[in-house]
Amino acid sequence: MKYLVTGGEGYVGRYVALWLIEQGHDVVLTTRRGTTQVPGAKVINLDILNSDKSVFETVGRPDILIHLAWEDGFSHASDKHLKNLPGHINFIRNMLEGGLKHVVGLGTMHEVGYHIGPISENTATSPLHAYGIAKNHLRLVQELYCKEFSAVYQWLRCFYIYGDDELNNSIFAKLLQATDDGKKSFPLNSGELLYDFIHVKDLGAQIAAVSSQTEVVGVINCCSGEPVSLKTMVQRFVKDHALEIELDWGKFPLRAYDSRAIWGDRQKLDAALAAYEKTLPQN
Incomplete structure (x- = not known):
């Protein structure tokens, strides 16, 4: 199969691309730099936010689009989320009009908004900041367009990603930077929030595997399925990296939109991974 991975040079994207290449797939990455650090991938110099009707031909008529490209994902209030949204919508539309038959989008738990407890794929969405609003809107448009063009629609909803933290x-990442800057203490909120943490390498493998099957479609949570407190993860991180810095809990208030306990229900993910396993050659 031939995959186009936008954002394939990014934090999550390079793990998706490497996994697909290891499985023997042809992988094309789009970048505005024209070079790639992903061995085995073909790179196309392209600004997807300014695509035209010929973009499907330009990128080599891929079988599957994994659309990961996004700016300022860690900055929830950035004006780029809504400013860039029309470019993402036009890109997906142009790809489908060109003949694309399978679109995989990358979502976020922030589409849901304030929520306590597990999130299923059917949980109502009510995003509370620009990042969540933009992603949720793109999800709805992608679903609409995929129905119009009879294309496979998958929207992979991510949770709290960690790993490769310098990137x-x-x-x-802020803890590492504070240590490098010689700071002796690091202020945090109470740390009692429960999140669904997933390592970026594991997330990349989930995204790639789920995208490689079509039995399970629609919104799919990519997650660990287990709630863990922020305090536990931070303390573990400090210990694992032997950081000599004091954690100053309770210095920051909780943000109004931060869910106190939120994690993914992975039943549909497990079904998708099982469906992928069935596509593999049987010994």
């Missing part, structure tokens, strides 16, 4: 803007 992101998470609390773990």
